[in-house]
Structure formats: structure tokens, C-alpha cells
Amino acid sequence: MSAEAMTLFSPELAARFDALVERYPVRRSALIPMLLYAQDEVGYLSDAVIDEVARRIGITPLDVRNVATYYSMLRFVPAGRYNIQVCTNISCMLRGGYRIFEQFQERLGIGHKGVTADGVFSLEEVECIGACCWAPAIQVNYDFHDELTEEQVDAILDEYRSRSQKAGSR
Amino acid sequence: MPRLVSHPDEVKIVTRRFGMGASKIDRYLELDGYASARKALAEGSDWIINEMKASGLRGRGGAGFPTGMKWSFVPKQSAKPKYVLVNGDESEPGTCKDHLIFLHDPHAVIEGTIIAGLAIGAKMGFIYLRGEYRYLIENVERAVAEAYERGFLGRNIFGSETEFQVIVQSGAGAYEVGEESALMESLEGKRGVPRIKPPFPAVVGLYGGPTVINNAETIATVPHVLAMGGAAYAAVGSERNGGTRLFGLSGHIARPGVYELPMGYSLRKMIYEVGGGVRGGRKLKAVVPGGSSTPVLLPEEIDIGMDFDQVGKAGSMLGSGGVVVIDDQTCMVEFALRTIKFYQHESCGWCIPCREGTDWLKKSLTRFHAGFGTEKDIDNIQYLAENMMGRTFCPLGDAAAMPTLGFVKKFRKEFEDHLHGKPCPYAHHPEVELV
Structure with a gap:
């Protein structure tokens, strides 16, 4: 194993992957969750991540890419530390989802799939996230924020900005 | 934490342990x-x-x-x-x-x-x-x-x-x-x-x-x-439709939420009693009865029981139980466009009628909503949707085509009102780019 592969994932994640590939009737059933968990830790699916996942499953990197490009949550370039995903699908649209999306665009000065210069935030317009009865809704990474008002947009950005500062000063 | 709601007409079977710490x-x-x-x-x-x-x-x-x-x-x-x-x-x-x-x-x-x-x-x-x-x-x-x-x-x-x-x-x-x-x-x-x-x-x-x-x-x-x-x-439940269903009321409804009601429960009561009616005292324009893939119903079509057979008879589907309520200030062309934009994004591309059909529908509706549509576009939208039906491996093609046909059929006048370079006469946030 290359030195890079040894340090690519944390020991916890590497151990988790060791268990994951053994748990299914077929090894490659672990592929999609592995890619997502790897992305959570590394930030995106870099060439090194793809090669290492391919090696662990026992398939080619091209095969991994072929699968990975299908899934909308998987990305091949880094996102911000906090990826803001604004739902604008029908139930959210009817309750102001687009206005929420516009506000995030204005405040952050970025558009769909943009990343702020400091790397703290990225923004995405996403399809239905399964929070229709609590619309308009967004996700920041995996955290849901339901029944948003335009007034709450600034507070949410402030909250994550201060979290980022705390994490950065550690 | 998503908000839980309650209504006296609910029959709590599947939801009876909700909010009681039963995940432990x-x-x-x-x-x-x-x-x-x-x-x-x-x-x-x-x-x-x-x-x-x-x-x-x-x-x-x-x-x-x-x-x-x-x-x-x-x-x-x-x-x-x-x-x-x-x-x-x-x-x-x-x-x-x-x-x-x-x-x-x-x-x-x-x-x-x-x-x-x-x-x-x-x-x-x-x-x-x-x-x-x-x-x-x-x-x-x-x-x-x-x-x-x-x-x-x-x-x-x-x-x-x-x-x-x-x-x-x-x-x-x-x-x-x-x-x-x-x-x-x-x-x-x-x-x-x-x-x-x-x-x-x-x-x-x-x-x-x-x-x-x-x-x-x-x-x-x-x-x-x-x-x-x-x-x-x-x-x-009702005849040939056992039990209850988790109905999700969303959109322009006064009290949105997931309610567990017996199969066959009246759609009118669901909207006006359980959900408290249309938000802000506005009038009802349309209801999507079972998730975005189900054909839209008009206000005069809501005196039906919500089960698979009765909604089917009314020309739509019970689908996933997601009831989306739409008020009279909504542009139905914009709603149709947002719906098709979703299916275009989600089509996996395996079957050509779905891959190409959703893409052309999105293009046509985008242009139409922006005021550049022609009379012939309305028929073309219908023609495209009809030709996607039943021609794909999975039902995603149908899921995109069925609601589109419903919108064109039931809201043709709204489509016509968008003709000949007029700006959208209904939209309230036309600055939003919908492409």
C-alpha cells in the first residue's frame, strides 16, 4: 500500500471501511456509502480517494467514477466547510424557497455551486430534501433547518461563521 | 426537529408512538x-x-x-x-x-x-x-x-x-x-x-x-x-383500501404537517378542516393529491375520498400521500415548470423518451413562462408528454408526463395568458431564474 493511502483516511474511517466491505453478500455493495463517508472526511472525491476506494473494493478507478458521477451528493471538487443546500422544489417554492435562496446568494456573493473565497461556505439549489411539511427548508451539511423565514438567514450564517472560527482556532 | 401536528380526526396507528421516545x-x-x-x-x-x-x-x-x-x-x-x-x-x-x-x-x-x-x-x-x-x-x-x-x-x-x-x-x-x-x-x-x-x-x-x-x-x-x-x-379504511395513511399536507395550507387519517378520508375535509384551509384566507386554485408526479385536481374535484381507487377514478393518483395545496396567487405554468425541472434533473438518462422528453419539456416550459411561447408550443408540450407515457423501463417518464398533461389540460387558459411576449401575468417573483 502506498504511503498516501495509509494516511488518506483516519484510522477510524479505515477500520470502518474494513468492516463495511465484509458485511454484504457482495463487496461492491459497500461502494456508495464508502464514497459518501470518504467525502465527509476528505471533503471531496479526489483522485487519491477514488483510487483507494477502488483498491479496497477490488474494482477499477474508472468503474468507481462511472458510479460516483450518477449520485448528486458526490462531488469531485471541494465544497465549503458548510455546504448550504436550499430546497426550491414545489412545497418549498410555494412557501418562499426561492426568496431564501436569493438571500443566501446576496449575503454570500456566490451563486449555485459557488464557494466563498474564505472556503467557509458553499451554496447549492437542491431538489426535494424530504421536509415538505416544514417548508421552506434547507440543509447545512447534514443539518436540517425547517420553516425558515428571511429574517433567519443572517442568524444561520452567523451561527456557522462562529462555529467555523472556533474550529479554525483549535 | 420537524414539528409534529395533531387533529381529532386522526386515527393514530402507525404514528401512535410518535413523540413518545420510542426510538429507544x-x-x-x-x-x-x-x-x-x-x-x-x-x-x-x-x-x-x-x-x-x-x-x-x-x-x-x-x-x-x-x-x-x-x-x-x-x-x-x-x-x-x-x-x-x-x-x-x-x-x-x-x-x-x-x-x-x-x-x-x-x-x-x-x-x-x-x-x-x-x-x-x-x-x-x-x-x-x-x-x-x-x-x-x-x-x-x-x-x-x-x-x-x-x-x-x-x-x-x-x-x-x-x-x-x-x-x-x-x-x-x-x-x-x-x-x-x-x-x-x-x-x-x-x-x-x-x-x-x-x-x-x-x-x-x-x-x-x-x-x-x-x-x-x-x-x-x-x-x-x-x-x-x-x-x-x-x-x-375504505373498501379495498385497508387502514390509515400518513398524509403530508404542504404548500399553501394553514396548518401543514403529516396527519394519519383513515383511507378514504375526504380531500375537502383534509384541506379545510384538518389543514385549516388555504393560508392567509386565500382561495384554493389546485391540489396535487399524492406527490409531484400525480395529476393536479381542481377545487371542484376535491369531493372525493382519499384512497387509491377513488383518486384514480378522479383521474389522478393517491401516490405517496403528499398533498400539495396551491392558492389562487400561483402561476400554474411556473408550477408546471418547477415540477418538470425536477424530473429533468432526476431522469437517469437510461431511456431516451424520458431523457429527451423531460429535457424538451423543461426547455419549452422555460421559454413559455418567460413569455416567448407560441400557441403551437402548448400542443407540442402535450404531444411530447403523451409520447413519453409507457415507453420507458421505469415509471419516471410517466411521472413527468402525467402531471404535465394535467396542467395543460386543466389550466390551458393560464398557458394562453402567457402567449405573445407578455410577461408572466401570475408570477410574484419573476426575477427568479428558473432555468
């Missing part, structure tokens, strides 16, 4: 949890399937296929292992019921999975959740670990000679994976493209073995059916 196993056991799985283990497969048939429970994912019958199609003898697959890839716009089930009652899903496994003779079950539901995936994984600790899952479930394993699987973002054959592809570590049918999953499914695939709400209902008895469960 001790609390779940206090509330009669795992009693149905024990009973199913004692009574055996034929008894389970008979109770399920008697219950009239029909698939909650949208198709409404009778669950007991689906289970009975799985061959008793099979050279390959059999599997249970729980579809928690909840992604149909307007639908968020499984979200609450995974949050408040994950053990009901596990218990239902065990019972389905006993019914068909499977030793392994998968609970597949959409990747965006990470906090719910963690909640279900934690519940599964609890069930293993107690010996409810594993080599000898409940101290018997019977084995049953459960694996919780995360998706990574794809509406199409909610289609049963694409779901199996995804679980096998592939792109989520659909398989041609037949063979049906009951015969050749996951890893080539006989597989039962049920929606998460269907599976969470199973333990309650066995606890009440199939006939008692059936009696709650």
Missing part, C-alpha cells in the same frame, strides 16, 4: 414493541401472509399494490438467498412521512422487516435511506444495534433457530433510486438505472435472489396490522 428500545418494548415479531415467529409464514392479505394494506410508496399478495409471489423454495428491501429513499416532492417514521419509530421499521423476512423465508433485510437523511440513518443504525444486543436480530432471533440480519444502507442522492429495480442496482454498488421487468423482483431481485421491496411506511405498518389483526385493520 426500552420505551419501544413498553409500548408493546416486538410483540408482533414474536407472534409472527410462533405462527409462521402462512399466517402472516393471510393476515396481511386480510388487512387490505396496499403499498405506501405510491403504486398501491396489495402487500400480502406481493409477499405471496415469492417462491417458497429458492436456490438463491431471498431478501427484504425497505425503500426509505423518500424523494417524491411533497413527501416527508418516512422522515418522521425513521425519527420517531425506527424499531417499527426493524420489526416490520423481520416480519417480512419471516413471511418470505429471508435471512437478510436491508433498510435503504436516502443519503441526505444522515441523522435518520444514524438513528436507525443505533436502533438496529439495540435490536442486535437484545438478540432480536442475529443468528437466533428471540432465542429461536431462525436467523435474520439487518443492514442499514445510505444512498448518495438520486430520486430514481426510489424505483425498486434502480434501488437494487444502487444497493449492488452500481449506477441507479432501472431493470426491465419481467422478471419481477419477487423472482429475480437483489443479487439475483427473490426479493420483496416495500416502502418504509408499509413496513412500519406491518407490526400494527399483526397486533390488531388483519380484519380489524382493514375495517379502519
Whole structure:
């Protein structure tokens, strides 16, 4: 194993992957969750991540890419530390989802799939996230924020900005 | 934390443990949890399937296929292992019921999975959740670990000679994976493209073995059916539509939320009494009765009972139970465009009528909404949608075409009002780029 592969994932994640590939009737059933968990830790699916996942499953990197490009949550370039995903699908649209999306665009000065210069935030317009009865809704990474008002947009950005500062000063 | 709602007309069967801490196993056991799985283990497969048939429970994912019958199609003898697959890839716009089930009652899903496994003779079950539901995936994984600790899952479930394993699987973002054959592809570590049918999953499914695939709400209902008895469960609903349904009221409704109501409950009452009517005292313009793929209903069409047969007779579908209420200030062309934009984004591209059809519909509707449409475009939109119907491996093509046909047919005047370079006469935020 290359030195890079040894340090690519944390020991916890590497151990988790060791268990994951053994748990299914077929090894490659672990592929999609592995890619997502790897992305959570590394930030995106870099060439090194793809090669290492391919090696662990026992398939080619091209095969991994072929699968990975299908899934909308998987990305091949880094996102911000906090990826803001604004739902604008029908139930959210009817309750102001687009206005929420516009506000995030204005405040952050970025558009769909943009990343702020400091790397703290990225923004995405996403399809239905399964929070229709609590619309308009967004996700920041995996955290849901339901029944948003335009007034709450600034507070949410402030909250994550201060979290980022705390994490950065550690 | 998503807000829970309540209404006196609700019949709480599937939701009866919501908000009671039942995601912890001790609390779940206090509330009669795992009693149905024990009973199913004692009574055996034929008894389970008979109770399920008697219950009239029909698939909650949208198709409404009778669950007991689906289970009975799985061959008793099979050279390959059999599997249970729980579809928690909840992604149909307007639908968020499984979200609450995974949050408040994950053990009901596990218990239902065990019972389905006993019914068909499977030793392994998968609970597949959409990747965006990470906090719910963690909640279900934690519940599964609890069930293993107690010996409810594993080599000898409940101290018997019977084995049953459960694996919780995360998706990574794809509406199409909610289609049963694409779901199996995804679980096998592939792109989520659909398989041609037949063979049906009951015969050749996951890893080539006989597989039962049920929606998460269907599976969470199973333990309650066995606890009440199939006939008692059936009696709650309407004719040939057993039990209750988790209806999600969203959009311009005064009191949005997920309500558990008997099958056949009046759509008018659901909107005006349970949901408190249209928000802000506005008038009702339209209702999407069962998730974004179901054809729209007009205000004069809401005097129907919400079950698979009655909504079907009204020219739409009960679908996933996501009721989207639309007020009189909404532009229906914009609504049609947002709907098709979703299906264009989610089409997996495998079947050309769907891949090309959704793309052209999006282009046509975008141009139309912007005021550059012509009379002929209206007919073209209809023609495109009609030619997608029934020409694809999976129902995504139909799911895009059916609502489009409904919008054009029922709101043709609104389409005509957009003609000849006029700005949208209905939109309230035309600055929004919808491309």
C-alpha cells in the first residue's frame, strides 16, 4: 500500500471501511456509502480517494467514477466547510424557497455551486430534501433547518461563521 | 426537529408512538414493541401472509399494490438467498412521512422487516435511506444495534433457530433510486438505472435472489396490522383500501404537517378542516393529491375520498400521500415548470423518451413562462408528454408526463395568458431564474 493511502483516511474511517466491505453478500455493495463517508472526511472525491476506494473494493478507478458521477451528493471538487443546500422544489417554492435562496446568494456573493473565497461556505439549489411539511427548508451539511423565514438567514450564517472560527482556532 | 401536528380526526396507528421516545428500545418494548415479531415467529409464514392479505394494506410508496399478495409471489423454495428491501429513499416532492417514521419509530421499521423476512423465508433485510437523511440513518443504525444486543436480530432471533440480519444502507442522492429495480442496482454498488421487468423482483431481485421491496411506511405498518389483526385493520379504511395513511399536507395550507387519517378520508375535509384551509384566507386554485408526479385536481374535484381507487377514478393518483395545496396567487405554468425541472434533473438518462422528453419539456416550459411561447408550443408540450407515457423501463417518464398533461389540460387558459411576449401575468417573483 502506498504511503498516501495509509494516511488518506483516519484510522477510524479505515477500520470502518474494513468492516463495511465484509458485511454484504457482495463487496461492491459497500461502494456508495464508502464514497459518501470518504467525502465527509476528505471533503471531496479526489483522485487519491477514488483510487483507494477502488483498491479496497477490488474494482477499477474508472468503474468507481462511472458510479460516483450518477449520485448528486458526490462531488469531485471541494465544497465549503458548510455546504448550504436550499430546497426550491414545489412545497418549498410555494412557501418562499426561492426568496431564501436569493438571500443566501446576496449575503454570500456566490451563486449555485459557488464557494466563498474564505472556503467557509458553499451554496447549492437542491431538489426535494424530504421536509415538505416544514417548508421552506434547507440543509447545512447534514443539518436540517425547517420553516425558515428571511429574517433567519443572517442568524444561520452567523451561527456557522462562529462555529467555523472556533474550529479554525483549535 | 420537524414539528409534529395533531387533529381529532386522526386515527393514530402507525404514528401512535410518535413523540413518545420510542426510538429507544426500552420505551419501544413498553409500548408493546416486538410483540408482533414474536407472534409472527410462533405462527409462521402462512399466517402472516393471510393476515396481511386480510388487512387490505396496499403499498405506501405510491403504486398501491396489495402487500400480502406481493409477499405471496415469492417462491417458497429458492436456490438463491431471498431478501427484504425497505425503500426509505423518500424523494417524491411533497413527501416527508418516512422522515418522521425513521425519527420517531425506527424499531417499527426493524420489526416490520423481520416480519417480512419471516413471511418470505429471508435471512437478510436491508433498510435503504436516502443519503441526505444522515441523522435518520444514524438513528436507525443505533436502533438496529439495540435490536442486535437484545438478540432480536442475529443468528437466533428471540432465542429461536431462525436467523435474520439487518443492514442499514445510505444512498448518495438520486430520486430514481426510489424505483425498486434502480434501488437494487444502487444497493449492488452500481449506477441507479432501472431493470426491465419481467422478471419481477419477487423472482429475480437483489443479487439475483427473490426479493420483496416495500416502502418504509408499509413496513412500519406491518407490526400494527399483526397486533390488531388483519380484519380489524382493514375495517379502519375504505373498501379495498385497508387502514390509515400518513398524509403530508404542504404548500399553501394553514396548518401543514403529516396527519394519519383513515383511507378514504375526504380531500375537502383534509384541506379545510384538518389543514385549516388555504393560508392567509386565500382561495384554493389546485391540489396535487399524492406527490409531484400525480395529476393536479381542481377545487371542484376535491369531493372525493382519499384512497387509491377513488383518486384514480378522479383521474389522478393517491401516490405517496403528499398533498400539495396551491392558492389562487400561483402561476400554474411556473408550477408546471418547477415540477418538470425536477424530473429533468432526476431522469437517469437510461431511456431516451424520458431523457429527451423531460429535457424538451423543461426547455419549452422555460421559454413559455418567460413569455416567448407560441400557441403551437402548448400542443407540442402535450404531444411530447403523451409520447413519453409507457415507453420507458421505469415509471419516471410517466411521472413527468402525467402531471404535465394535467396542467395543460386543466389550466390551458393560464398557458394562453402567457402567449405573445407578455410577461408572466401570475408570477410574484419573476426575477427568479428558473432555468
